[in-house]
Amino acid sequence: MTEAQLEGFEAKGSWVAGIDIGGTKILMLLSNQKCGGEVHERRLPTQSAEQPELFFQWLFTELKTFCAEIGCDWDRLAGVGLGFPGVILQDEAVLRNAPAFQWPEEDVRPIIAKYYSGKIVLDNDVNMAAMGEVDQGAAKGHRHSVMVTVGTGIGAALVLNGELHSGQHGAAGEIGHFITGDEGLSSEYVADGDAFGVFEQVTSGTGITERARHYFNSGKGSELSLIWSLAGGEVQQIEARHVFKAAESGDVAALEILELPMRYMARGLANITALLNPSIIVLGGGVAASNPAYYLNEVQARLKRYVVLPVQVVIAELGNKAGAIGALASIRRHLERM
Secondary structure (H helix, E strand, O other), X not given: OOHHHHHHHXXXXXEEEEEEEOOOEEEEEEEEOOOOOOEEEEEEEOOOOOOHHHHHHHHXXXXXXXXXXXXXXXXXXXXXXXXXXXXXEOOOOEEEOOOOOOOOOOOOHHXXXXXXXXXXXXXXXXXXXXXXXXXXXXXXXXOOEEEEEEOOOEEEEEEEOOEEEOOOOOOOOOHHHOOXXXXXXXXXXXXXXXXXXXXXXHHOHHXXXXXXXXXXXXXXXXXXXXXXXXXXXXXXXXXXXXXXHHHHOOOHHHHHHHHHHHHHHHHHHHXXXXXXXXXXXXXXXXXXXHOHHXXXXXXXXXXXXXXXXXOEEEEOOOHHHHHXXXXXXXXXXXXXXX
């Protein structure tokens, strides 16, 4: 882009937006196109829609309202970054494996163009969160980083040589299908793209919750366990956060429940380290954040047994803002390269 073109472009558009789209909540950020300006934010519940047409019509109507509220002219919005909870095929702009958005597999860019004519960057929410941590969080200053999110499910994002690595089908980082042990594998086991992989079944918040409930339903658990009291004496109320809280206090049941998930997680991170040699691994998501000190210490202690390559393992710093911050950073980078 020539200097004259750049000046004209900046005169026309000097704002950018980053939007983190969740199954239940959305976070919008608006800021100046250049870094360092004030960042405005707006949160709202996600409006479900069976068709992408209705969803994007609603989303960009809300964004236009947000722009008006802070004094940003709609025609001065240069670009928008969008993070989705699913796999985005970059070349086709098709959203897949997104349980919250069961849409037909079609290119969403022509649909978005009906409601917004500026530049668009689309990616999955974990990739956007990783870019947020690189831009302003725990991975700032690192050219080779991996972000692993541990929540309801498991996901990872790879930032190599300062760039996101998406893979052939946009699914790089789908570590839920890692094989880190034989547990959960039977002779009839066949990988299913629509189901949790073995690694995810064991290490995710959902997996730990189910493991804990089975532990008590099978009669192994005792009412003397701290897990029992934290869950109000109801097995079906037990959650992963209760298990970690109890484990921190040395609760025997909690330590037994977490032994396999933590062993698998350390093996998974060891495999990532050996293959990619990142300088840092950032752990995010609700499970890691529920008891960050305990979770990090347990992972680090186990990881030392499996790898000799130096790697920092840290807890994410940006919390639930990481995705929107990453979306904002991604659209800024895209516009700078034009």
